[in-house]
Amino acid sequence: MAEYLVELYVAQGDHTAARRQAASAERAGTDLAREGRAVRYLRSIFVPEDETCFLLYEADSADLVTEAVARAGLRLEHVSAATTSVAGAQESPDGTTKGTRMTSTTSTTTSTSTTSTTPTGTTGAPDLAELRDKQQKVWSSGDYNKIAALTVPVSEHLVDHVGVSPGDRVLDVATGTGHVALAAARRSAEAVGIDYVPALLDIARRRAAAEDLAVELTEADAEHLPYDDASFDVVLSAIGVMFAADHEAAGRELVRVTRPGGRIGLASWTPEGFVGGMLRTVGAHVSPPPGAQPATRWGTEEVVGGLLGDGVTDVRSVTATVRQRFADAAAFADLFLTYYGPTFSAAGRLDEEGRAALRADLVALAESHDRGEGSRGLVCDWEYRIVTATRR
Ligand SMILES: C[S@@+](CC[C@H](N)C(=O)[O-])C[C@H]1O[C@@H](n2cnc3c(N)ncnc32)[C@H](O)[C@@H]1O
Numbered sequence: 532m533a534e535y536l537v538e539l540y541v542a543q544g545d546h547t548a549a550r551r552q553a554a555s556a557e558r559a560g561t562d563l564a565r566e567g568r569a570v571r572y573l574r575s576i577f578v579p580e581d582e583t584c585f586l587l588y589e590a591d592s593a594d595l596v597t598e599a600v601a602r603a604g605l606r607l608e609h610v611s612a613a614t615t616s617v618a619g620a621q622e623s624p625d626g627t628t629k630g631t632r633m634t635s636t637t638s639t640t641t642s643t644s645t646t647s648t649t650p651t652g653t654t655g656a657p658d659l660a661e662l663r664d665k666q667q668k669v670w671s672s673g674d675y676n677k678i679a680a681l682t683v684p685v686s687e688h689l690v691d692h693v694g695v696s697p698g699d700r701v702l703d704v705a706t707g708t709g710h711v712a713l714a715a716a717r718r719s720a721e722a723v724g725i726d727y728v729p730a731l732l733d734i735a736r737r738r739a740a741a742e743d744l745a746v747e748l749t750e751a752d753a754e755h756l757p758y759d760d761a762s763f764d765v766v767l768s769a770i771g772v773m774f775a776a777d778h779e780a781a782g783r784e785l786v787r788v789t790r791p792g793g794r795i796g797l798a799s800w801t802p803e804g805f806v807g808g809m810l811r812t813v814g815a816h817v818s819p820p821p822g823a824q825p826a827t828r829w830g831t832e833e834v835v836g837g838l839l840g841d842g843v844t845d846v847r848s849v850t851a852t853v854r855q856r857f858a859d860a861a862a863f864a865d866l867f868l869t870y871y872g873p874t875f876s877a878a879g880r881l882d883e884e885g886r887a888a889l890r891a892d893l894v895a896l897a898e899s900h901d902r903g904e905g906s907r908g909l910v911c912d913w914e915y916r917i918v919t920a921t922r923r
Pocket of ligand 1: 663666670675679682686704705706707708709710711725726727728731751752753754768769770771772774775776
């Protein structure tokens, strides 16, 4: 029998939920084995900082493992072959294994650091300024403009959902190539966009000029917005502020610059959706820098409500998907490995074998989300959540 690794999402690194999932997975494996099926549950490895629980099974085929996970009532992100067993993982009394990080989920599966990477980890407070500089370099790498078109519908949805009226002063935080700021300007708002990657702002300026739209585009950090308190009617961010290094500081800034009664609207990839799975796949091959919190925390209403704090009321959310089409799963993986900063820079830190393993897992992830439309290529739905709030 071969070993297989299953990846499950565990919201907010919840230890109790991880324990429950591990227990169900073990029960399902035992039941199937009793029925004479060639499958055996081995162990679970919980990585709270990645909101992920890995299950290790021994089985005759990946299909049997998928069946076990389905019988356990769990929603698997993906299953991959693990040719060597997990070394050095420390089993905790509750049956889950904590504080380990998988460095590969294909040909080798090794656990490394047992150090927490959360801001309150045992290594002391992380240097968030250093983390911000690292992340700025990540977003400056690759060529985000080649990816940006994929999220145009998300920005349009955000602007319509929050409601932008002519004359509103609207801030688009982490505007990238300007999607939300441009959408607001098209609705006759006074649109302002900020981002910390100058090359992306230049593209946004060219797009504004091409449409003859007046959009103010400024190089700035979402954690230190260069605006007075209460200077915007509407503050928005599409798949943007979620990538700030200091989530708390970014949340405070969004609230500070919104006028009383003004609206805040944030669209973020969900942890359980496609991009959540992709970011976890990348993190399984290349550990995120110390102190990095999962960006997809912003894809949950509770977390965003907490980050915006007492300065807001009426926190609500809606969940939606944006449909993506690629020639095939390999085309998706290659596009992201070549142009998308986080995957591009992660691949740059791996050797040839490591890059091939990362690519294989990205291909597998895309295949597991394929809607199966055959000759139409790979078609998948990427889930995001829009959280809205009103400034007190
Ligand atoms: C996935 S892109 C999205 C860009 C744009 N909002 C869109 O919808 O296409 C993430 C953007 O966040 C920006 N970003 C991340 N952290 C930032 C920060 N602390 N300050 C300013 N921009 C930031 C990156 O430079 C990048 O342009």
